[in-house]
Amino acid sequence: MAQKVPPPGVGAEEYARRRRRAMEAIGDGVMILAAGTAPTYSNDTHYRFRPESNFFFLTGYPEEQAVAVLRPGADAPYTLFVRPRNEEAEIWTGRRFGPEGARREFGADAAFEIGELADKLPDLLDGATTLYYQPWAQRSLDRIVRGTLEALRGKERFGKIAADTLVRPGALLDEMRLIKSAADMEVLARACEISATGHLAGLAACRPGCMEFEIQAAIEHAFVRAGASGAGYPSIVGAGDSGCILHYIENNRQVAEGDLVLVDAGAEIGGFTGDITRTYPASGSFTAPQRRLYEIVLETLEQGIAMARPGQTIDGIHEASLKRLSEGLLELGLLDGSLDEVMEKESYKRYYMHRTSHWLGMDVHDVGRYRKDGACRPLREGMVFTIEPGLYVQPGDERAPEEFRGLAVRLEDDVLITADGCRNLTRRVPVEPDAVAALVGRTDS
Numbered sequence: 001m002a003q004k005v006p007p008p009g010v011g012a013e014e015y016a017r018r019r020r021r022a023m024e025a026i027g028d029g030v031m032i033l034a035a036g037t038a039p040t041y042s043n044d045t046h047y048r049f050r051p052e053s054n055f056f057f058l059t060g061y062p063e064e065q066a067v068a069v070l071r072p073g074a075d076a077p078y079t080l081f082v083r084p085r086n087e088e089a090e091i092w093t094g095r096r097f098g099p100e101g102a103r104r105e106f107g108a109d110a111a112f113e114i115g116e117l118a119d120k121l122p123d124l125l126d127g128a129t130t131l132y133y134q135p136w137a138q139r140s141l142d143r144i145v146r147g148t149l150e151a152l153r154g155k156e157r158f159g160k161i162a163a164d165t166l167v168r169p170g171a172l173l174d175e176m177r178l179i180k181s182a183a184d185m186e187v188l189a190r191a192c193e194i195s196a197t198g199h200l201a202g203l204a205a206c207r208p209g210c211m212e213f214e215i216q217a218a219i220e221h222a223f224v225r226a227g228a229s230g231a232g233y234p235s236i237v238g239a240g241d242s243g244c245i246l247h248y249i250e251n252n253r254q255v256a257e258g259d260l261v262l263v264d265a266g267a268e269i270g271g272f273t274g275d276i277t278r279t280y281p282a283s284g285s286f287t288a289p290q291r292r293l294y295e296i297v298l299e300t301l302e303q304g305i306a307m308a309r310p311g312q313t314i315d316g317i318h319e320a321s322l323k324r325l326s327e328g329l330l331e332l333g334l335l336d337g338s339l340d341e342v343m344e345k346e347s348y349k350r351y352y353m354h355r356t357s358h359w360l361g362m363d364v365h366d367v368g369r370y371r372k373d374g375a376c377r378p379l380r381e382g383m384v385f386t387i388e389p390g391l392y393v394q395p396g397d398e399r400a401p402e403e404f405r406g407l408a409v410r411l412e413d414d415v416l417i418t419a420d421g422c423r424n425l426t427r428r429v430p431v432e433p434d435a436v437a438a439l440v441g442r443t444d445s
């Protein structure tokens with residue numbers, strides 16, 4: 001049988017570099033990370049497996065039921081426990097790397113079958129006073145870890161040492177994941193590129209009378225065709241007032257003439273995901289109220305991108321977005337009173353109820369603290385986040401002028417903070433209303 005190859009990603013050298021950094025932070029502690037197992041969605045049919053992000057960040061190992069142990073200074077500082085090779089099982093469920101592949105392709109200093117974990121773990125944990133481990137995720141692993149710690153503690157008079165402190169691995173890894181390396185950026189930019197390709201396909205597939213899921217299918221087809229593992233999160237394709245539902249994923253209604261179609265979709269590759277939202281005019285042109293709403297959201301997006309640079313904050317961009325959206329809502333007669341009153345009473349929340357940004361990386365809502373020392377932390381080079389203002393006028397909102405009811409617009413780009421500003425990773429999908437409208441239903445490109 002042909003040899004199994006690692007999935008696309010940052011490459012073995014970068015995984016090794018990440019492990020070296022993690023080892024430095026672990027010091028005389030020990031870290032245990034688990035890939036997890038694929039849950040089933042029907043009887044014995046499994047969801048597509050995707051390893052837990054911290055495990056994947058340090059190993060790149062794509063198979064389920066694997067466990068990594070990092071113990072700086074040990075004879076084998078990086079040990080992988082993986083599913084064994086098994087000729088019969090592999091005929092049914094696919095090729096496996098096995099311990100030999102774990103050493104050969106993934107740089108493990110030592111690798112064993114997962115069944116040996118309970119036997120090997122005492123030596124790997126002995127002497128480490130801090131254990132970096134996330135309990136409660138996998139009960140079978142919790143039992144082994146707890147049993148190991150208890151056994152070590154029981155032998156302390158024989159010189160064994162069990163950890164006193166249990167720390168969440170994210171306490172070390174979140175910051176490493178938040179500030180992207182050059183290799184991270186290359187893969188994340190690729191995820192954003194493929195996400196853009198998907199949206200261009202989605203725009204081409206959009207026409208009055210089509211079903212929302214046809215647009216979803218065109219987008220996800222483009223993702224997979226470009227080598228992505230799929231969508232990084234469930235694609236949102238909401239026509240008409242479905243766009244007012246922030247996480248609408250049923251995608252089962254028909255697109256009507258004159259609808260706006262709100263599409264939020266991103267591709268995942270190498271463990272990183274893009275996150276793009278565009279709002280397509282189904283008939284290839286915006287009505288006047290649609291365009292007015294759209295332009296306010298677009299100005300807010302562009303303002304946020306112009307602000308994104310080192311030293312600025314996520315809160316700063318959010319506050320400025322709230323202001324710009326509120327001004328627009330007042331101009332359109334969707335709100336009344338003064339800007340100060342609107343800001344004070346937060347009455348914009350009727351039309352804009354979410355935050356403007358989130359970190360982006362291996363998780364679509366990526367890890368990393370937003371606040372530090374009681375304040376929103378300043379942006380710095382290597383951070384990647386979304387800017388995604390929107391306006392949603394619920395169809396039953398009788399306080400809103402009728403022409404706006406049921407309209408929803410959200411626009412979202414992904415930006416990387418550079419030394420002196422930011423790089424927009426997703427602008428290959430146009431955002432100017434006429435440029436977007438021109439791509440709707442165009443099958444020649």
Ligand SMILES: [Mn+2]
Nearest residue numbers: 275386388412
């Ligand atoms: Mn987002």
